[in-house]
């Protein structure tokens with residue numbers, strides 16, 4: 001995914017969050033829409049790559065043998081998206 005696409009996704013998330021948070025939002029008239037917007041926002045957030053993490057061992061060093069999804073905490077290996085939560089993963093160190 002290009003940086004341009006990620007910026008567009010971030011702008012869309014910001015706009016949707018603004019639309020449902022502002023005073024006199026159309027959401028107030030139709031509470032079901034808030035659920036739909038939250039679903040869309042969460043789905044969009046999963047598209048923005050999130051860096052994978054490694055736990056810190058007893059010596060204060062990163063244990064690179066274990067890599068996990070920072071979104072849900074499940075261990076991941078060589079996958080573009082987390083198998084558990086669907087988060088797009090960024091493997092760059």
Ligand SMILES: [Zn+2]
Nearest residue numbers: 069072082085
């Ligand atoms: Zn995950």
